[in-house]
Amino acid sequence: xxxxxxxxxxxVVRKGLRQLVFEAEDMTVVGEAASGxxxxxxxxxxxxxxxxxxxxLGDRSGLDLLKHIKSEFPRLPVVILSMHPEDxxxxxxxxxxxxxxxxxxxxxxxxxxxxxxxxxxxxxVSAQIGEKIAADVxxxxxxxxxxxRLSDRELEVLCRLGAGMSVTxxxxxxxxxxxxxxxxxxxxxxxxGLRTNADIVEYVIxxxxx
Numbered sequence: 001x002x003x004x005x006x007x008x009x010x011x012v013v014r015k016g017l018r019q020l021v022f023e024a025e026d027m028t029v030v031g032e033a034a035s036g037x038x039x040x041x042x043x044x045x046x047x048x049x050x051x052x053x054x055x056x057l058g059d060r061s062g063l064d065l066l067k068h069i070k071s072e073f074p075r076l077p078v079v080i081l082s083m084h085p086e087d088x089x090x091x092x093x094x095x096x097x098x099x100x101x102x103x104x105x106x107x108x109x110x111x112x113x114x115x116x117x118x119x120x121x122x123x124x125v126s127a128q129i130g131e132k133i134a135a136d137v138x139x140x141x142x143x144x145x146x147x148x149r150l151s152d153r154e155l156e157v158l159c160r161l162g163a164g165m166s167v168t169x170x171x172x173x174x175x176x177x178x179x180x181x182x183x184x185x186x187x188x189x190x191x192x193g194l195r196t197n198a199d200i201v202e203y204v205i206x207x208x209x210x
Contacts, residue, residue: 002027002119003047007039008054008081013104017052017081020108027115036065043073050119052111053098055082055089061174063089063096063152070097077118081111084159088209090129092152100124146192147207154191157184161197162204 004027006017011034018029030046033039036057043051051069055062066078077099082089090101099118102111114124147155160170171181194200203209 002115003030003049004028004115005031005033005039005042005048005051007033007036007051007057009034009057010054013054017111020111024112027112027119036068039065040068040072043069043076048076050115051076051078052081052115053078055080055084055093061153061156063092063156066093066096066098077121079111079114079118079124084209088147088155090125092155094123094125096152101129145207146194147203147209149191150188154184154188157181158188158192158200159204159209161185161188161200162209164201 004021006014006021006029008014008017014032014034018032021027021029027050030048031042033042034057039051039053039057042048053062053066053069057065062080062082066080069076069078078097079100079102080089080093080098081102081104082093083104093101100114100123102114102124117124147158150158156174157170160173161167165173167181167185168178170176171178174181188200189195192203194203
């Protein structure tokens with residue numbers, strides 16, 4: 001029986017995932033968490049086989065949390081379940097230690113398939129992302145699109161700016177100082193060649209980053 005912990009800051013989502021797992025005969029939910037700190041507490045208190053982690057957990061960057069989990073529990077498989085498009089974050093998540101990536105709008109069976117595969121020591125991504133990873137290897141990992149030049153945190157700030165959030169609102173949401181977010185914005189503009197927030201919004205929309 002595969003023991004699963006679900007980490008998502010929305011109670012309704014956790015309930016739905018718990019029901020999905022309940023209907024599968026080969027796995028069970030042994031814990032839930034609504035924040036990064038709660039998740040780490042759960043992982044330190046019981047045996048777990050797979051973590052299903054929302055990339056936007058709320059209180060901290062999902063990729064930062066993933067790296068923390070892998071540093072403390074290096075052999076624990078993590079499946080990222082995210083509202084973000086797979087082609088935006090999947091490769092970054094895998095590089096940060098995730099064993100699988102599933103979009104929230106995927107069929108429920110796909111998540112169960114991902115859990116089973118990573119529990120056996122495998123990796124799960126869609127065929128489309130598999131092709132992208134192969135292409136990255138062929139071209140030596142060179143970035144193609146401007147947003148691929150950004151760090152994980154800069155990409156997160158870009159997406160939030162593109163969603164119309166102010167620097168102050170982003171600072172509050174990510175538990176950062178306004179100065180730090182402003183610095184990220186400056187670096188984003190330099191790396192992407194964008195000039196204004198309006199440019200950022202247009203870029204994010206046109207590239208399906210929201």
